Amino acid sequence: xxxxxxxxxxxxxxxxxxxxxxxxxxxxxxxxxxxxxxxxxxxxxxxxxxxxxxxxxxxxxxxxxxxxxxxxxxxxxxxxxxxxxxxxxxxxxxxxxxxxxxxxxxxxxxxxxxxxxxxxxxxxxxxxxxxxxxxxxxxxxxxxxxxxxxxxxxxxxxxxxxxxxxxxxxxxxxxxxxxxxxxxxxxxxxxxxxxxxxxxxxxxxxxxxxxxxxxxxxxxxxxxxxxxxxxxxxxxxxxxxxxxxxxxxxxxxxxxxxxxxxxx
Numbered sequence: 001x002x003x004x005x006x007x008x009x010x011x012x013x014x015x016x017x018x019x020x021x022x023x024x025x026x027x028x029x030x031x032x033x034x035x036x037x038x039x040x041x042x043x044x045x046x047x048x049x050x051x052x053x054x055x056x057x058x059x060x061x062x063x064x065x066x067x068x069x070x071x072x073x074x075x076x077x078x079x080x081x082x083x084x085x086x087x088x089x090x091x092x093x094x095x096x097x098x099x100x101x102x103x104x105x106x107x108x109x110x111x112x113x114x115x116x117x118x119x120x121x122x123x124x125x126x127x128x129x130x131x132x133x134x135x136x137x138x139x140x141x142x143x144x145x146x147x148x149x150x151x152x153x154x155x156x157x158x159x160x161x162x163x164x165x166x167x168x169x170x171x172x173x174x175x176x177x178x179x180x181x182x183x184x185x186x187x188x189x190x191x192x193x194x195x196x197x198x199x200x201x202x203x204x205x206x207x208x209x210x211x212x213x214x215x216x217x218x219x220x221x222x223x224x225x226x227x228x229x230x231x232x233x234x235x236x237x238x239x240x241x242x243x244x245x246x247x248x249x250x251x252x253x254x255x256x257x258x259x260x261x262x263x264x
Contacts, residue, residue, distance in 0.1 A: 015118040021131045024111045027057035028138060031103045034063040035096050035142045046084040054079040055099060057107070077109040082250045100139040108132070212254060213238035227254035
């Protein structure tokens with residue numbers, strides 16, 4: 001699937017830390033491009049009507065949205081599946097952040113797949129990790145966390161340089177810090193209240209919900225699952241889904257919706 005996806009050193013069964021790091025940088029640059037400067041095209045390609053899609057970063061700094069490899073096991077670790085299904089179900093900023101986090105995990109898995117495959121020792125693995133760790137993550141770039149960290153470092157540096165200045169400024173800074181903490185505490189309490197209201201509303205809705213299979217009402221001691229297509233709720237026992245199995249289902253389709261898809 002990945003054109004130019006193999007490293008040049010693979011052909012000779014030799015691969016250095018520098019080779020793997022260059023591969024990491026190329027793939028990372030591609031993913032950052034997809035999630036920032038070329039985000040409109042990326043958004044367009046992640047059509048929720050299509051099958052499970054992945055975001056691939058290639059070593060040549062190009063990216064593509066595509067299906068996972070058909071071969072099992074795949075030649076390289078695969079990116080997270082189904083990013084397109086979540087596109088319209090959450091705010092764009094949150095969706096891009098989620099894709100960025102999974103992209104960081106995928107980049108590390110590819111880099112250390114090569115490290116394991118080509119027998120890097122402890123020293124080489126540590127060197128590779130340190131080189132990778134010196135770069136901001138895709139998530140930090142996409143969310144702007146890198147700029148925030150730089151600003152915080154600058155603030156700390158200025159604070160240290162101003163230690164010798166009059167105590168009045170120190171007291172003002174302490175007051176500001178206390179005010180900030182109080183503000184944060186107030187915001188956290190507001191969020192907790194909102195979450196409590198949301199949970200109460202969910203409970204009220206669930207109390208009025210009927211199972212799409214048996215027609216019985218919701219009960220607190222029973223496991224239920226919602227269809228991501230028709231949004232109807234079902235008893236887990238009615239559709240033969242257990243809580244443990246539900247954890248591994250990224251998009252649940254109830255039997256009626258599955259049958260409709262099969263007929264089409």
